[in-house]
Structure formats: structure tokens, C-alpha cells
Amino acid sequence: MEDVVVGPLDLAARVDEALAVQALAFGLTDDEIGVRRHVVLRHTANRGVRALGATNEQGRLVGFVYGMPNNRIYWWSTVVQPYLRAAGLDGWLDDSFVITELHVHPAYQQRGIGRELITRITDEATEPRSILSAIDVESPARRLYRSLGYRDLARRVLFPSAPSPYAVMGAELPLRR
Numbered sequence: 001m002e003d004v005v006v007g008p009l010d011l012a013a014r015v016d017e018a019l020a021v022q023a024l025a026f027g028l029t030d031d032e033i034g035v036r037r038h039v040v041l042r043h044t045a046n047r048g049v050r051a052l053g054a055t056n057e058q059g060r061l062v063g064f065v066y067g068m069p070n071n072r073i074y075w076w077s078t079v080v081q082p083y084l085r086a087a088g089l090d091g092w093l094d095d096s097f098v099i100t101e102l103h104v105h106p107a108y109q110q111r112g113i114g115r116e117l118i119t120r121i122t123d124e125a126t127e128p129r130s131i132l133s134a135i136d137v138e139s140p141a142r143r144l145y146r147s148l149g150y151r152d153l154a155r156r157v158l159f160p161s162a163p164s165p166y167a168v169m170g171a172e173l174p175l176r177r
């Protein structure tokens with residue numbers, strides 16, 4: 001099996017490659033790619049944003065993760081806050097490293113790359129915990145997150161413009177091995 005190497009990713013420089021991976025892994029229309037491109041580039045200016053990429057032997061990007069320390073003024077945080085607050089859990093929005101995106105090219109899935117990406121990026125976080133949102137269905141992503149110690153903090157969370165409800169999940173750091 002070919003070697004895949006995980007290391008730091010210059011997200012601003014490689015945004016189009018990252019979105020091509022996301023489009024294949026998660027499914028994005030051309031319009032959605034255009035919107036995401038602006039969002040990702042805006043995120044690269046946020047405090048403490050970090051990204052890791054998985055590259056194959058040809059140097060092609062086959063997976064990536066990025067995230068940042070949460071700030072309650074961020075759009076994502078303002079959407080999930082009422083749901084967490086209703087459950088008495090909105091303290092999770094402080095001192096938390098948010099996983100914003102995690103995607104692995106379908107041809108490279110189920111080889112441990114997703115697990116390595118999220119484990120490595122959170123190992124390098126100084127925050128004591130991590131939060132994320134995932135579509136609220138049983139999926140490989142949800143199974144991966146649970147196996148790492150993420151648990152449901154809120155469910156049926158609706159993001160404006162997203163057709164499916166999301167679950168918000170949180171885990172203490174370091175993630176469980």
C-alpha cells in the first residue's frame with residue numbers, strides 16, 4: 001500500500017485541493033465549493049487556526065483537518081450556543097478546540113488517516129477539550145468521533161441553509177486511544 005504522510009498544511013495556499021477532497025468525501029456542488037472557499041479563506045485569518053494534510057507519494061492531498069480555538073463570536077458558535085445552553089452545556093464553548101472540517105478522499109478511507117489527522121491536531125491543542133458538529137445520523141464520522149471519546153452534547157441542531165440536522169459533540173483532550 002502506498003505511503004501517506006501527515007504534516008502541516010498551508011490551507012490558504014491549498015484551499016482548492018482541500019475543497020476537491022471535501023467535494024468527493026462529503027459531497028459539495030460547484031456553488032457550495034464557491035461558498036466554502038470564501039469561508040475557509042476567512043477562517044485562515046482566525047486566531048490559532050491550524051491545519052494538517054495527508055499527502056500521497058505523488059504529493060497529492062488525500063485528506064485534511066483544520067480547526068481553531070473556539071470564540072463565542074464565531075458564527076458556528078452562535079448557532080450551536082442556544083442548543084448547548086438548553087442542555088446546560090454551553091461551558092463547552094470556552095477553552096475548546098473546534099474541529100471545523102475533517103475529510104479523507106474516498107479511495108484513501110478506512111486506513112486510519114482520519115483518526116491520525118484528528119488525533120494529531122488535537123494533541124497539539126493547548127485547550128483541555130474539543131468540540132465539533134457532524135450530521136446527526138450514524139456515519140463513519142460519528143463512529144470515529146465516539147471511539148475517540150466525543151459524546152453528544154446536543155442533537156437536531158439546525159444550521160441556516162443546511163438541509164440536515166447536526167449533532168454537536170465534545171471530548172476531553174487528549175483524545176482516547
Ligand SMILES: CC(C)(COP(=O)(O)OP(=O)(O)OC[C@H]1O[C@@H](n2cnc3c(N)ncnc32)[C@H](O)[C@@H]1OP(=O)(O)O)[C@@H](O)C(=O)NCCC(=O)NCCS
Nearest residue numbers: 025102103104109110111112113114115134140141143144
Ligand atoms: C469520517 C472520515 C474522515 C474518516 O476517515 P477515515 O480515514 O476513513 O477513518 P479511519 O480509517 O481513521 O477510521 C477510523 C474509524 O472511523 C470509523 N469508520 C471509518 N470508516 C468507516 C466505515 N465505512 N463504516 C463504519 N465506520 C467507519 C471506524 O470507527 C474507524 O475505526 P476502526 O478502523 O477502528 O474501525 C471519512 O469517512 C470521511 O471523509 N467521510 C466523509 C466526510 C465526512 O463525513 N467528514 C466528517 C464531517 S463531520
